[in-house]
Amino acid sequence: MVPGVRTVEIVALLVSSVHAFEGRPADGPRPDPAPVAREHVVVRAGLGLAGDRYFNHPAHRNAAVTLFAAESLDEVATTLGLDAVPDPLLVRRNIVLRGYPVDELAARRGRDGAVFSLDSGDGPVRFRARRPAHPCAWMDTVLAPGAFRALRGHGGVRCVPLDDGTLRLGKATLDVEG
Template sequence: MSERAAVEIVTLVISPVHAYEGRPSEGPRPDPGPVSRERVEVRAGLGLVGDRYFNHRAHRQAAVSVFAAESLDDVERELALASRLDPSFVRRNIVLRGFPVDGLAARRGRRGAVFSLDSGDGPVRFRAHRPANPCAWMDVVLAPGAFRALRGRGGVRCVPLDDGALRRGEATLTLLPEDS
């Protein structure tokens, strides 16, 4: 039996380079081009076309990261921020609103969940593998205290199981049976 949820794909991010490396006090490297996209191409077992982790052997089980926009809402409240945080700054590939994605990751002896996202071009399946832990850069690019506030809710790292496309906007997330 499948569980379905109406979600919104808030942001799609392709990062051609790793902008958050080195010391946070030195600031991020400049991005070579636009980061947020309206549409992304997904390739089974490889990741998102154009992303720095696409077809990298070391990242095959973690090529795509998915994040819940509600986690940023929580950080804004906890840190009493006066302005909204930009979801593209967490550098997760897919930012969703409407589903608790952190629960999809593999936990002690349990495989990660299989789920699909369909934003109108057909469903694309993913297997969640491990949590996408935040880094100290979050204190620099989001707000002081964001690194600690995001612990345990930094999203999940996944492998795509299908080729397809995703678009920003309304979508359906379907939690699939284990054997999918």
């Protein structure tokens, strides 16, 4: 992980009031009662994303927001020989970025993860990366057979928001503190 400022793109934002991946993957995902794709999300310090199933959930306070690199899906498509790159919303991560290897932000060997900020035009919102967001067997069902294995080590990172703010789709600045 290299500290500093990078220009990235927020390609997907997801807020979901329910957990769609329950039960057995062979049975398919649970229907989501509300649209999950968002043009913008409201971030609340220590709580998560307003409206999300993990917002203010005690068991997820240090992992309420998930961040994912769109490039990981490019690699899945190449590795599995897919005709198209899967929709980034299918991985069910809250914030999908293009332009930075987000998995490098995660905590390693008992240390805290990186502190970083994202600014999509409404001011910076800081996060502390905590732990990797490991992929699950559902990826073989919703993306393609073999995706679960292809995403190992590239499932994103779970974060805690340190500031209130708003994030929007489009160009953004990512600043990793040194």
